[in-house]
Every structure is written in structure tokens, then in C-alpha cells.
Amino acid sequence: MTTLHKVPAETALNDNVSRKHSHQLSFRRLLNPTFFVGLAVVAMFAVYVLLGSYTVTIPDFFTIVFNHLTGGEKIPGASFIVMEHKLPRAAIGTLIGIAFGLAGGLFQTMLRNPLASPDIIGISYGASAAAVTAIVIFGASGAVVSWAALGGALGVAAIIYSISRGTGTGGGGNRGNAAGSRLILAGVGIAAALHAVVNFLMTRADIRTAADALVWLNGSLNSANWERAAVLAASLLLLIPAVIALAGPLRILELGDDAAAGLGIKVNAVRLGLVLTAVGLAAVATAAAGPVAFVAFLAGPIARRIVRKPSLPASALTGALIVLAADFLASNIAPVILDGTVLPVGVITGALGAPFLLWLLITSNRKEA
Numbered sequence: 474m475t476t477l478h479k480v481p482a483e484t485a486l487n488d489n490v491s492r493k494h495s496h497q498l499s500f501r502r503l504l505n506p507t508f509f510v511g512l513a514v515v516a517m518f519a520v521y522v523l524l525g526s527y528t529v530t531i532p533d534f535f536t537i538v539f540n541h542l543t544g545g546e547k548i549p550g551a552s553f554i555v556m557e558h559k560l561p562r563a564a565i566g567t568l569i570g571i572a573f574g575l576a577g578g579l580f581q582t583m584l585r586n587p588l589a590s591p592d593i594i595g596i597s598y599g600a601s602a603a604a605v606t607a608i609v610i611f612g613a614s615g616a617v618v619s620w621a622a623l624g625g626a627l628g629v630a631a632i633i634y635s636i637s638r639g640t641g642t643g644g645g646g647n648r649g650n651a652a653g654s655r656l657i658l659a660g661v662g663i664a665a666a667l668h669a670v671v672n673f674l675m676t677r678a679d680i681r682t683a684a685d686a687l688v689w690l691n692g693s694l695n696s697a698n699w700e701r702a703a704v705l706a707a708s709l710l711l712l713i714p715a716v717i718a719l720a721g722p723l724r725i726l727e728l729g730d731d732a733a734a735g736l737g738i739k740v741n742a743v744r745l746g747l748v749l750t751a752v753g754l755a756a757v758a759t760a761a762a763g764p765v766a767f768v769a770f771l772a773g774p775i776a777r778r779i780v781r782k783p784s785l786p787a788s789a790l791t792g793a794l795i796v797l798a799a800d801f802l803a804s805n806i807a808p809v810i811l812d813g814t815v816l817p818v819g820v821i822t823g824a825l826g827a828p829f830l831l832w833l834l835i836t837s838n839r840k841e842a
Contacts, residue, residue, distance in 0.1 A: 574792020
């Protein structure tokens with residue numbers, strides 16, 4: 474009889490422990506640093522849309538959006554500024570930040586090198602050279618420049634990958650490290666050559682064309698519109714599932730090529746898929762807003778310091794936060810300081826990225842010492 478009364482009591486106790494453990498897991502998820510980075514992105518998005526040189530109250534914002542969607546009465550001036558300027562600009566800023574952050578995170582994790590980002594290994598320069606060629610030589614503008622940039626990024630990526638391929642020497646992670654080093658070196662060499670091409674084309678252009686090309690080269694959200702945002706969103710809907718599918722093999726690939734192969738991973742196929750996905754992310758972001766400097770480079774290391782481990786979701790959200798904050802500064806704070814001058818977003822991210830690169834190199838040298 475004693476045993477019969479004990480079993481329900483033990484079952485109830487186990488249920489209570491299980492329920493308590495479930496609540497603790499839910500609470501820990503809320504305390505996850507990535508969750509707070511996501512909240513910061515939402516807050517920055519709201520600040521971007523509601524504040525700045527033209528402020529909008531929260532009730533007015535919802536009224537404007539509701540009337541726009543239902544065909545109701547528009548608020549003169551405010552409806553245009555919110556729906557045709559602020560919202561599409563914030564949307565594209567968020568999307569390119571996510572794309573650059575994921576691209577940088579994939580390259581840096583795969584190659585196990587914090588310097589491995591599209592800015593450093595030549596992908597952005599491929600897009601820039603193709604776009605400037607289209608602007609200066611063919612007089613292209615708008616979507617044609619974006620498609621040229623996309624093609625240039627993919628073409629340069631194919632060249633870099635083909636140059637960097639090889640069997641390497643040694644075992645374990647040495648072959649992966651050797652392949653990664655070759656890819657970075659090939660990218661740096663091609664980037665230098667393409668930088669010279671861009672400089673040559675700029676010297677051959679007239680002042681107006683050179684000014685248009687220079688704005689694009691710095692990375693800018695000035696051409697943001699809903700059509701461009703829709704294309705970018707559709708591209709991410711195709712590429713992000715590929716990132717999710719490759720995230721598991723990527724974690725195993727960090728153990729080294731031989732260990733990953735022993736666990737059933739097709740190393741060359743996975744690496745090619747990672748390169749194609751990362752290049753696609755960087756290419757569509759560059760095509761939408763130009764080569765916004767250092768976002769892909771900054772997002773991964775900053776996210777790693779926030780969450781204390783490599784995290785692709787944190788890298789994506791950090792990239793979005795960087796772009797939104799930088800463009801808000803460039804559009805609203807810089808004109809106050811610089812007597813009305815509005816800066817492209819790439820100028821701000823470049824100014825942030827250069828000292829961060831130096832700091833990263835200094836701290837890496839201290840660790841090695």
C-alpha cells in the first residue's frame with residue numbers, strides 16, 4: 474500500500490521539477506544576449522523612423538501607416554516622408570545590415586579568421602569595379618548599376634575561390650587553415666588590382682559622373698525605395714534558409730577538415746555552399762546600397778564579444794544595428810556638426826571600422842605574446 478501511494482507523489486514531484494526547469498529555460502532564453510541585441514535593433518528602427526530632422530509621434534505613425542494601407546486620408550507632407558523616405562530607408566538599412574552581418578559571420582567562422590570579410594577579401598571591390606564601369610563607361614544608373622555590382626561580386630568570388638582551391642598539406646585543421654589563408658591572400662591581391670581599376674576609371678570620368686560614382690562607392694541609402702526593399706527581402710528569403718541549412722555543418726567544420734569528414738560531412742561541398750551563400754548575401758546587399766564599408770567586418774567580432782561565442786543570428790542583428798545607427802548619425806547628427814552636410818552611411822561605418830581593425834590587430838598580438 475505504501476508503494477501505491479508513493480508513485481503518484483513522485484510523479485507529481487517530477488512534474489513540478491520539470492515545469493520549474495521549463496520556466497527556467499524560458500527565462501534564460503529571455504536573458505540571452507542575442508535577444509537584447511534584437512530589442513536594440515527594434516528600438517533603433519523606431520528611433521530612426523520617429524525621430525531625426527522630421528519627428529513623428531507614435532499615434533501619427535500608426536495613423537499614417539493604417540491610412541496608407543487602407544487608402545484613407547493622408548497627412549500632407551508627413552505621409553510622404555514616413556512612407557516614401559523614412560520607412561523604406563530603415564527597411565533597406567536593416568536588410569543590408571542583416572545580409573552583411575551574415576556574410577561576414579560565415580566567412581569569419583568558415584576561415585577561422587576575423588579579417589575574412591567581403592571588405593577585405595575583394596568581394597566588395599568586385600562589385601565596386603563592375604558598378605563604376607557601368608556608370609563611367611556605359612552611363613548606367615539605377616537598377617542596371619545594381620545588377621552590374623551583383624555580377625561583379627559573383628565573378629570575383631568565383632575567381633578567388635578557383636585560385637584558393639588546393640589540397641594543402643598536413644592533417645586535421647591544417648588543410649582548412651591553408652585553404653582559408655589562400656582564399657584571403659587571393660582576395661587581397663585581386664582587391665588591390667580592382668582598386669587600381671576603380672581609380673583609373675574615376676580619373677577618366679567627368680565631374681558629374683565621378684560624383685555619382687563616388688556616392689555609390691561610399692555606400693549610401695539615398696536611393697532607397699519600396700521596390701528595392703522588396704527585391705532585397707526576396708533575396709534574403711532565398712538565402713537565409715541556405716544559411717540555416719549550412720549552420721550545422723559549419724559548426725562541425727570548425728573541428729577541422731579530417732574530423733568533419735570523419736563525421737560524414739562533405740567538406741568541399743559544404744565549403745563551396747558556404748562561399749556561394751556568403752557571396753550571395755554580400756552581393757545583394759552591395760547591389761542595394763553600395764559597398765557599405767566594414768559592416769560585414771565589424772558585425773561578427775562585436776557580436777562575439779556580446780554573446781561570448783560565434784553566433785550567426787547575433788552577427789546578423791549586430792549588422793542591422795550598425796547600419797541603422799550609422800545612417801541615423803549620417804543623416805541627422807552629421808548635418809548639425811558639419812553645417813548641413815549629409816554624409817553617406819559608408820563614411821560613418823568606415824570611420825568606425827578603421828580604428829576597430831587596429832584595435833583587433835593590437836589585441837590579437839597581445840594574446841599571441
